[in-house]
Structure formats: structure tokens, C-alpha cells
Amino acid sequence: MSSTNASNQSFFESVQRNFEKAAKFTRFDRGILDQIKACNSILRVKFPVKIGNEIEVIEAYRVQHSHHKLPCKGGIRFSLEVDQEEVMALAALMTYKCAIVNVPFGGGKGGIKIDSKKYSDFELEKITRRYTSELCKKNFIGPGIDVPAPDYGTSSREMTWILDTYASLNPNDINAQACVTGKPIAQGGxxxxxxxxxxxxxxxxxxxxxxxxxxxxxxxxxxxxxxxxxxxxxxxxxxxxxxxxxxxxxxxxxxxxxxxxxxxxxxxxxxxxxxxxxxxxxxxxxxxxxxxxxxxxxxxxxxxxxxxxxxxxxxxxxxxxxxxxxxxxxxxxxxxxxxxxxxxxxxxxxxxxxxxxxxxxxxxxxxxxxxxxxxxxxxxxxKRFSENMYHELIDIIESTTGKKVSELERKTILRGxxxxxxxxxxxxxxxxxxxxxxxxxxxxxxxxxxxxxxxxxxxxxxxxxxxxxxxxxx
CATH class of the missing domain: 3.40.50.720 (NAD(P)-binding Rossmann-like Domain)
Incomplete structure (x- = not known):
């Protein structure tokens, strides 16, 4: 096993170790604890993309750790360090993180095993769009199924490509914008x-x-x-x-x-x-x-x-x-x-x-x-309703007290x-x-x-x- 795999495995094991340490203090039986720990669905795909004059086979993952709430939620990273163990660990952490902050999602995570610096913007777009089409084929993306986001090596740009690909493959989905988050404001961010x-x-x-x-x-x-x-x-x-x-x-x-x-x-x-x-x-x-x-x-x-x-x-x-x-x-x-x-x-x-x-x-x-x-x-x-209400309150205060509110105070109070x-x-x-x-x-x-x-x-x-x-x- 390579050192990279060893370090990723220890990361996964440390998540499991923290889980077990805490599980002892809960009232649930072993069956429920095992279900909480388990990764529900793991997608590993390889797909060809034409890069320059060559065909490259790209390796990619999407893990849905928990379906206790839907959709699943978690970022997509572009990195040579991506492997199944790492994506599983990160997806598990997303499940627990969402539960802690009362966000009603199951945990998910995705990754494409590439060094993004080696590719042009056009080539990265081709890889991202092909990855999205694989997710659509396998039912691993959708507003009520699994909602990716940016992570290491990705940004709002990649999220726009994902949205556009999903929307083109699901033209009747009125909620298509909700298939991914971390988008630019103009695209529903x-x-x-x-x-x-x-x-x-x-x-x-x-x-x-x-x-x-x-x-x-x-x-x-x-x-x-x-x-x-x-x-x-x-x-x-x-x-x-x-x-x-x-x-x-x-x-x-x-x-x-x-x-x-x-x-x-x-x-x-x-x-x-x-x-x-x-x-x-x-x-x-x-x-x-x-x-x-x-x-x-x-x-x-x-x-x-x-x-x-x-x-x-x-x-x-x-x-x-x-x-x-x-x-x-x-x-x-x-x-x-x-x-x-x-x-x-x-x-x-x-x-x-x-x-x-x-x-x-x-x-x-x-x-x-x-x-x-x-x-x-x-x-x-x-916004306007709040501002109108605050305006009426200021008028009442001024007429009752006979004093004028300063312009700075008025501006601060009136802002909806x-x-x-x-x-x-x-x-x-x-x-x-x-x-x-x-x-x-x-x-x-x-x-x-x-x-x-x-x-x-x-x-x-x-x-x-x-x-x-x-x-x-x-």
C-alpha cells in the first residue's frame, strides 16, 4: 500500500474511531449504530475524455454516506489524492456535520482523480460535464437526491458547468438550480x-x-x-x-x-x-x-x-x-x-x-x-414592509416625544x-x-x-x- 493510501486509510479510521468513542455514550443498539456508520451508496466510475489528441480515462467517485435525510450533500474535489477511502471518510463527516448544525441533509462527497493544473479550462469543463452526466445516469445528482458543492480544487465555475449539464439532461425539472450549491449569484447562488x-x-x-x-x-x-x-x-x-x-x-x-x-x-x-x-x-x-x-x-x-x-x-x-x-x-x-x-x-x-x-x-x-x-x-x-413599519415607528416616536431623530439614526433604523x-x-x-x-x-x-x-x-x-x-x- 502506498503512503498516500495509508494516510487516507488512517483518516477514515480516525473518523470511525471518533464515532465509536462517542457511540458508547448513546442509548442505541449495535444495529442502529452500524447503520449510521455505514456508507449507503458508493459510485466509482471511469470514463474517457479526449484531451488534445489523446484519450484519457478519468477515475471519479461519488459517495452517499447516509439516506436518513435527503438529499445527500457534500463537495466535489479535484485532486490526485482522491480515492475511495478518502471520499468515504469525508462523506461520513458531512453526515455528522449536517446533523450537528440541524441541516436536514445526509452526507455525501465526490472526487475526480486529476491534477487540475495540468488541464486547460476547456478540458476541465469537458471532464466536469462528463462526470455530471455519469452522476445523472446513475441517479447520483438531483435537488432531492444528491446536491454537490465546491471543495478543494473546484469553485463556482465548476458548479455552473454541473448545473448546466444537469439542466440540459433534465429539461422539465423546474427545480434544476437546486441540484448544486456554491453557484455564482447570477446562476442562483x-x-x-x-x-x-x-x-x-x-x-x-x-x-x-x-x-x-x-x-x-x-x-x-x-x-x-x-x-x-x-x-x-x-x-x-x-x-x-x-x-x-x-x-x-x-x-x-x-x-x-x-x-x-x-x-x-x-x-x-x-x-x-x-x-x-x-x-x-x-x-x-x-x-x-x-x-x-x-x-x-x-x-x-x-x-x-x-x-x-x-x-x-x-x-x-x-x-x-x-x-x-x-x-x-x-x-x-x-x-x-x-x-x-x-x-x-x-x-x-x-x-x-x-x-x-x-x-x-x-x-x-x-x-x-x-x-x-x-x-x-x-x-x-x-424588505420594504420592514422599512415602512420602521418609518411609522419613527413618526410615532417623534410625534410623541416632540424630538427629531437624526439623519444617521433614521438611516440606520429604517434599513430593511x-x-x-x-x-x-x-x-x-x-x-x-x-x-x-x-x-x-x-x-x-x-x-x-x-x-x-x-x-x-x-x-x-x-x-x-x-x-x-x-x-x-x-
Missing amino acids: VRGRAEATGLGVFFGIREACSFQEDMEKLGLPVGIAGKRVIVQGLGNVGYHTAKYFQEAGAKLVGLIEYNGAIYDENGLDVDAVQAHRQKTGGILNFPGAINIADPAEGLEQSCDILIPAALESVIHKDNANRIQAKMVGEAANGPLTSEADEILNKKGILVIPDIYLNAGGVTVSYFEWLKNLSHVRYGRLE PDEIDLVHSGLEDTMIGSYREIRDIYTSQEGVKDLRTAAFICAINKIGVSYEQLGIFP
């Missing part, structure tokens, strides 16, 4: 999708910081303001996470990229660092900051909250003891190995697990799916909600409610020693009840 994961990370950690009892255990004050934060990765998730923390009054003391890290106890401005990075090609040598040549050392600097938002397994058994943070928020998928997880828990560090914390993306994908099914933009029905306001509000409510559910299990269930186990228990309980109510196990 939803405003707020780009920053959804980073904003969800911020809402989740902010909620964790709101409990006085928990903060006292860590020796920290309540709230975000003044807390020292290090973010690893300045991609889409890392940048938006850093931006929201900065705006909330946290102090960004460290930023880490693949080619090095910078640290400044007085705080960094993320937009200034981004401008410096575009100008120089990297974040090193930012004015006033200390350079750290080895990015791994950036994780070990002094801070209150460490947010790995880039790669898998960056905190492992060899460096976990050197982590100085009091909280670790897993914005990336699997940034801690299971050994590191145990070490950090023993040290009393509060780890907020990825299975909950980076669920902002799938939550807003759910909002996009609902928008496509309802065929109406969020805010269209209520746009789509992005409603999406952000829905995401905030989701992240707050879900964290409280997880924390209740963590604090009240005897023997549960970490939030990750509590999150898995939360997921298993919800999925198990669904299976019981379906009457599959009389």
Missing part, C-alpha cells in the same frame, strides 16, 4: 457564501468565549475583545476568520502561511498583511513583525486562541506539547491528529472541533438550496434586511444553537471529556432518532 465558513468559525468561537465558567477554567476573560489570536492560512477561510476577529476587537498577534509566519505582540492588521503579501509575494518582512522562517513554529507562539485554517494534521504528537494557546478552533478539516487531540485535552486546552466549527459552508449551502426551491431571493418579500443580512443572521443563529447543544452534552454527560466526543454524540443521537422514526428497526 446566495449572497454571503464566500465568507460563510470563516464567519461560522468566528460565531462558533465567540459563543465558546461567552461562558464565564469555561473561560475561568482557561484563565481568560469572557468575550472576544482583547484576546490574542493566531490564524494559520490566509486562504478564503483564514482571511475571513482573521478579519471578523479583528473587527470584534481581538488582537491578531500571528499569521502563518506555507512559506513562513509573522508575529507581533502589538497586533497585526490582516488587510495590511494581505497588501504586503500581494506586493512582495509573501507575508515575511512585514513592518514591525518578527519573522518565523518555519511555519510550524508559528503554531507554537504565545496566544489565547489558535485557529488552524489550512492543512490536515498540522498539530501532531511531536509538536502538541509545545502549543501555548488556551483554545484551538479547528477551521480546517482534521488539523489535529488523534494523538495531538489527547495531548491538548490533557493539557486543559479547549479544542473546538472541525465537525462543528467549519459547518458554516454547508449551513449557507442549505440556505442557497432553499432559495432555489422557493424561487425567490431572501428579503424580497419583507437584504439577502446577506438574513443569511448572516441565519448562520449566527445556527452556530450559537449548535454550540449550546454540544456544550450541554459536554458539561452534563458523565465521562465525556472533550467537545469532539460531545459533537459526535450530538450527531449520533439525532441520526439514530431519525432511523428509529423511519421504522427501519422495529
Whole structure:
């Protein structure tokens, strides 16, 4: 077995291990637990595509992990690392993630085993469209069946190709737009999708910081303001996470990229660092900051909250003891190995697990799916009504008090909600409610020693009840 396969297998095994660790704290019998764990449907296809003057045979997958709720939901990645074990593990995580944040989907995941950098845009389009036609043939895509989304190596562009191919093969499906999420706004996408994961990370950690009892255990004050934060990765998730923390009054003391890290106890401005990075090609040598040549050392600097938002397994058994943070928020998928997880828990560090914390993306994908099914933009029905109501309230206040509201106050009060306001509000409510559910299990269930186990228990309980109510196990 190759090292790639070995690492993917261990990723799958670690998901199963976390599941079993949590399953012991649930009331379900082995039959239901085995059904929750099982991948329901696995599609492995090989199809020919003409690339230049040659015919290439492309290998691709789509896994539907759970059918306890439909449709299944999960991204499609383009990577040479794609194999069945990896896609199965990622699909399982999607099932549990959706359950935790109360999004009524089963988990799914897809992948095409290619290096997308080797192909022209035209060739990538041919591969994507052919993959979509294979999904249609096998009934592995549709608004009520299985709804893909972007993942590593894909973007809104690929989602547009998928939508167009599906719609051309299903010309009478009035809900065709809902067959995929992560689309451009003009193709039925939803405003707020780009920053959804980073904003969800911020809402989740902010909620964790709101409990006085928990903060006292860590020796920290309540709230975000003044807390020292290090973010690893300045991609889409890392940048938006850093931006929201900065705006909330946290102090960004460290930023880490693949080619090095910078640290400044007085705080960094993320937009200034981004401008410096575009100008120089990297974040090193930012004015006033200390350079750290080895990015791994950036994780070990002094801070209150460490947010790995880039790669898998960056905190492992060899460096976990050197982590100085009091909280670790897993914005990336699997940034801690299971050994590191145990070490950090023993040290009393509060780890907020990825299975909950980076669920902002799938939550807003759910909002996009609902928008496509309802065929109406969020805010269209209520925006003017709200503004007219607020206008009447201001008139009543002014006539009753004899005082005039200032223009700035009037403008602020009169604004009705746009789509992005409603999406952000829905995401905030989701992240707050879900964290409280997880924390209740963590604090009240005897023997549960970490939030990750509590999150898995939360997921298993919800999925198990669904299976019981379906009457599959009389």
C-alpha cells in the first residue's frame, strides 16, 4: 500500500474511531449504530475524455454516506489524492456535520482523480460535464437526491458547468438550480457564501468565549475583545476568520502561511498583511513583525486562541506539547491528529472541533438550496414592509416625544434586511444553537471529556432518532 493510501486509510479510521468513542455514550443498539456508520451508496466510475489528441480515462467517485435525510450533500474535489477511502471518510463527516448544525441533509462527497493544473479550462469543463452526466445516469445528482458543492480544487465555475449539464439532461425539472450549491449569484447562488465558513468559525468561537465558567477554567476573560489570536492560512477561510476577529476587537498577534509566519505582540492588521503579501509575494518582512522562517513554529507562539485554517494534521504528537494557546478552533478539516487531540485535552486546552466549527459552508449551502426551491431571493418579500413599519415607528416616536431623530439614526433604523443580512443572521443563529447543544452534552454527560466526543454524540443521537422514526428497526 502506498503512503498516500495509508494516510487516507488512517483518516477514515480516525473518523470511525471518533464515532465509536462517542457511540458508547448513546442509548442505541449495535444495529442502529452500524447503520449510521455505514456508507449507503458508493459510485466509482471511469470514463474517457479526449484531451488534445489523446484519450484519457478519468477515475471519479461519488459517495452517499447516509439516506436518513435527503438529499445527500457534500463537495466535489479535484485532486490526485482522491480515492475511495478518502471520499468515504469525508462523506461520513458531512453526515455528522449536517446533523450537528440541524441541516436536514445526509452526507455525501465526490472526487475526480486529476491534477487540475495540468488541464486547460476547456478540458476541465469537458471532464466536469462528463462526470455530471455519469452522476445523472446513475441517479447520483438531483435537488432531492444528491446536491454537490465546491471543495478543494473546484469553485463556482465548476458548479455552473454541473448545473448546466444537469439542466440540459433534465429539461422539465423546474427545480434544476437546486441540484448544486456554491453557484455564482447570477446562476442562483446566495449572497454571503464566500465568507460563510470563516464567519461560522468566528460565531462558533465567540459563543465558546461567552461562558464565564469555561473561560475561568482557561484563565481568560469572557468575550472576544482583547484576546490574542493566531490564524494559520490566509486562504478564503483564514482571511475571513482573521478579519471578523479583528473587527470584534481581538488582537491578531500571528499569521502563518506555507512559506513562513509573522508575529507581533502589538497586533497585526490582516488587510495590511494581505497588501504586503500581494506586493512582495509573501507575508515575511512585514513592518514591525518578527519573522518565523518555519511555519510550524508559528503554531507554537504565545496566544489565547489558535485557529488552524489550512492543512490536515498540522498539530501532531511531536509538536502538541509545545502549543501555548488556551483554545484551538479547528477551521480546517482534521488539523489535529488523534494523538495531538489527547495531548491538548490533557493539557486543559479547549479544542473546538472541525465537525462543528467549519459547518458554516454547508449551513449557507442549505440556505442557497432553499432559495432555489422557493424561487425567490431572501428579503424580497419583507424588505420594504420592514422599512415602512420602521418609518411609522419613527413618526410615532417623534410625534410623541416632540424630538427629531437624526439623519444617521433614521438611516440606520429604517434599513430593511437584504439577502446577506438574513443569511448572516441565519448562520449566527445556527452556530450559537449548535454550540449550546454540544456544550450541554459536554458539561452534563458523565465521562465525556472533550467537545469532539460531545459533537459526535450530538450527531449520533439525532441520526439514530431519525432511523428509529423511519421504522427501519422495529
